[in-house]
Amino acid sequence: MQLAKVIGDVVATRKEPAFDGIALLVLQPIAADARPVGRTLVAFDSVGAGVGETVFFVRGREASFPFLPVEVAADATIVGIVDHWDVG
Amino acid sequence: MQLAKVIGDVVATRKEPAFDGIALLVLQPIAADARPVGRTLVAFDSVGAGVGETVFFVRGREASFPFLPVEVAADATIVGIVDHWDVG
Amino acid sequence: MQLAKVIGDVVATRKEPAFDGIALLVLQPIAADARPVGRTLVAFDSVGAGVGETVFFVRGREASFPFLPVEVAADATIVGIVDHWDVG
Amino acid sequence: MQLAKVIGDVVATRKEPAFDGIALLVLQPIAADARPVGRTLVAFDSVGAGVGETVFFVRGREASFPFLPVEVAADATIVGIVDHWDVG
Amino acid sequence: MQLAKVIGDVVATRKEPAFDGIALLVLQPIAADARPVGRTLVAFDSVGAGVGETVFFVRGREASFPFLPVEVAADATIVGIVDHWDVG
Numbered sequence: 362m363q364l365a366k367v368i369g370d371v372v373a374t375r376k377e378p379a380f381d382g383i384a385l386l387v388l389q390p391i392a393a394d395a396r397p398v399g400r401t402l403v404a405f406d407s408v409g410a411g412v413g414e415t416v417f418f419v420r421g422r423e424a425s426f427p428f429l430p431v432e433v434a435a436d437a438t439i440v441g442i443v444d445h446w447d448v449g
Numbered sequence: 450m451q452l453a454k455v456i457g458d459v460v461a462t463r464k465e466p467a468f469d470g471i472a473l474l475v476l477q478p479i480a481a482d483a484r485p486v487g488r489t490l491v492a493f494d495s496v497g498a499g500v501g502e503t504v505f506f507v508r509g510r511e512a513s514f515p516f517l518p519v520e521v522a523a524d525a526t527i528v529g530i531v532d533h534w535d536v537g
Numbered sequence: 538m539q540l541a542k543v544i545g546d547v548v549a550t551r552k553e554p555a556f557d558g559i560a561l562l563v564l565q566p567i568a569a570d571a572r573p574v575g576r577t578l579v580a581f582d583s584v585g586a587g588v589g590e591t592v593f594f595v596r597g598r599e600a601s602f603p604f605l606p607v608e609v610a611a612d613a614t615i616v617g618i619v620d621h622w623d624v625g
Numbered sequence: 626m627q628l629a630k631v632i633g634d635v636v637a638t639r640k641e642p643a644f645d646g647i648a649l650l651v652l653q654p655i656a657a658d659a660r661p662v663g664r665t666l667v668a669f670d671s672v673g674a675g676v677g678e679t680v681f682f683v684r685g686r687e688a689s690f691p692f693l694p695v696e697v698a699a700d701a702t703i704v705g706i707v708d709h710w711d712v713g
Numbered sequence: 714m715q716l717a718k719v720i721g722d723v724v725a726t727r728k729e730p731a732f733d734g735i736a737l738l739v740l741q742p743i744a745a746d747a748r749p750v751g752r753t754l755v756a757f758d759s760v761g762a763g764v765g766e767t768v769f770f771v772r773g774r775e776a777s778f779p780f781l782p783v784e785v786a787a788d789a790t791i792v793g794i795v796d797h798w799d800v801g
Contacts, residue, residue: 373530374532407553436512440552441551448544457710522687696781
């Protein structure tokens with residue numbers, strides 16, 4: 362999983378029918394020191410995250426698990442909202 | 450998922466039989482600020498996208514979901530056409 | 538799999554219900570010469586690793602195997618604690 | 626999927642038994658402007674490609690689909706030979 | 714798949730029980746011209762490879778296939794030992 366900041370959202374009316382009603386958010390991945398790292402991406406949301414929040418998201422096949430039994434063609438999904446993290 | 454611009458198409462007559470009738474498009478991924486990022490790739494289309502449109506696509510195992518129950522050996526598929534996106 | 542150093546942990550109260558009770562650790566991947574390489578990431582722990590330990594972790598679909606039969610949406614999981622490694 | 630040029634082949638006698646009789650080719654991925662991009666890799670061939678041809682290949686779990694019902698441990702497979710492509 | 718040189722091994726006593734008896738080797742991926750490329754990684758071995766040998770390995774979900782029916786949480790497995798390769 363990676364830490365990320367929610368920085369925006371995407372509106373798409375023509376899309377896979379299975380996506381209806383699922384929020385599409387724009388994420389900026391961040392490193393453990395909170396600096397942005399790597400490319401922005403579009404992720405689904407399974408936990409009610411909003412713009413400005415720090416989250417962690419999962420990539421790949423597992424990104425569709427929160428929506429089972431519907432098989433959503435998701436490759437990135439927010440699975441948690443971060444309260445805080447500590448790097449020792 | 451990633452945002453991308455559709456920039457071309459691919460013609461291939463010798464290919465996996467399961468690919469027949471599915472459009473093969475060339476994509477240039479873009480970042481949240483609309484700048485091109487990373488490599489061009491070839492993706493299948495499940496939503497009727499055309500050259501010049503902004504789309505979002507899914508990578509990996511999930512790229513084959515829109516074509517189920519046929520098991521298409523796809524690792525990148527356009528799953529939505531973007532109306533607009535907002536970065537706060 | 539990749540070698541990594543456990544450098545911290547993440548606290549998240551709003552998350553996928555399947556994650557309850559699983560430790561979320563922050564990893565810094567390292568190369569065979571022990572130098573940090575690439576981005577920090579958040580991983581689940583299946584072997585009782587702690588901050589400061591050297592571990593190896595698995596990415597992708599396989600990261601959810603240690604938690605079966607529960608389908609945890611994990612894409613990175615610590616699967617071993619390294620005693621030592623030798624590069625010839 | 627990615628475009629690639631077939632630049633060589635690999636001979637391996639000690640390998641997974643499921644690989645017997647499947648060609649192992651060396652690919653150089655190329656961008657939409659035909660320039661080489663990224664690392665060479667080894668891919669299986671499901672369409673009869675030869676050295677010098679331009680192909681597109683699939684990565685990941687889907688790379689094993691062309692060989693079903695045999696579960697081949699493939700993560701890159703050539704699935705089409707390109708006649709031509711157009712970038713607008 | 715990628716070509717790699719086996720450069721070492723890893724000893725880990727606390728690990729997933731499914732890993733018992735499977736060798737954990739350190740790999741340096743190499744390009745078609747035999748130069749090292751990218752990061753070292755830890756891979757399982759399904760073909761009896763040893764330090765110093767040139768191999769090819771598979772990443773991702775497919776890395777667990779050689780160990781079926783046991784579901785091993787592997788994301789990189791050596792699946793062949795290279796006799797030689799030719800780049801035209």
